[in-house]
Structures are given as structure tokens and as C-alpha cells.
Amino acid sequence: QKEVEQDPGPLSVPEGAIVSLNCTYSNSAFQYFMWYRQYSRKGPELLMYTYSSGNKEDGRFTAQVDKSSKYISLFIRDSQPSDSATYLCAMSDWMDSSYKLIFGSGTRLLVRP
């Protein structure tokens, strides 16, 4: 079983919809949580960073971390066709001095005009 699980999708929504993307994880030592957006044949782009539990909002994006359930979410409001990409969750262990990231396999999102 992978340390980080993510539904690969694809997830297809109409423009303007609210999108919910999720990851579950097994390592309770994960403390740093990130969401990356990756367009086809490009490098991942950091969207959101959250430390430990709680919510963080940035424009149309909201990241949530529920450490008790080992579950993280990314919400996208008023989705746009330009949001069509693969979304990767990533996390790292506070006891690991390398801060190396453990990624989910990514969810492919398609926002239809």
C-alpha cells in the first residue's frame, strides 16, 4: 500500500463548478502538506502549503488538513477551463531532516467550458 493515496480521475466538471480533490495518507508523522498543479509536460507548480491541521485559503483555492482522519483536501471555487491539469498532493515527515516530499499519483481534472 502506498503511503499517499489519490484518486487518479479523470474528474470532469462544468465551468464554474466547485471542485473537491482529496488524498489520504498512512504516516501519522506527516506534518507538512502541499498541493501542486501540473500541466501536461511541465514541472509541478506549488499551489498551496499547509502546516499541520487546519484550513488555508488563497483566492479560489482552499486547502484543508484533517490529521485525525489522515485526509487532506483541495477545493477550487468557480473552476475555469485553465484549471484543467493534474493536481498532486505531497507531504513530508517532520522527523525527516531531508524534507523530501512523498507524492500522491495525481488527479487529472478537466473543466469543460
Next chain:
Amino acid sequence: DTGVSQNPRHKITKRGQNVTFRCDPISEHNRLYWYRQTLGQGPEFLTYFQNEAQLEKSRLLSDRFSAERPKGSFSTLEIQRTEQGDSAMYLCAHSGRLTETQYFGPGTRLLVL
């Protein structure tokens, strides 16, 4: 702009050949990481440097792989005697203002025939 450039962007080689990739952070960041990403998967950690010291290597990094970061600035990743299984996107990342965050370059896509 993530502050990381990678060259070449694409590389096609024949099995058994050696290849070298380069990563250039725009400014000198303390930590530099290499990841590998195969189709439909999230990036997987290969190795990282703190300044010029290579501090950790993944078991994915077989003895055919070698990485260097002379003078703590740019880094190179060399693969000797390439195999078809080495075909992947090779990503370089540097740590951000917050040590636990990472910013990725555009990647080098390798195809081994």
C-alpha cells in the same frame, strides 16, 4: 518562474548510452532535490543536496546513477548504461523560503530506445 532551469528539456538516447542532465537554480538555494516521475505517477524522490553535500540517496538511485553539486550551485545527474526503464521525467527542485516547501523546474524528459 520557479527559479529553476533544467537542460536539456528533452533527451532521446539508445539503450546503453550515458546521459547527463543539468539543473540551475537562479539563485543559490541551500537545498536541491532530484525526483523522477513516470507516466501517471507522482514524482519520486531520488536524492538531495544541502549546499555541495549529497545527504541522502533513495534506493531508486542505482549505482548507474550519480549526482553532483559542485560549489553548491548547479547540479548534474548522470545515468550510465541507460535502460528502457530509465525513461521518465527527471525533475529538479529547490527549497523555498520555508525549508519544507519545494519549487520545481520544468524537468528533463528522457526516452531510452
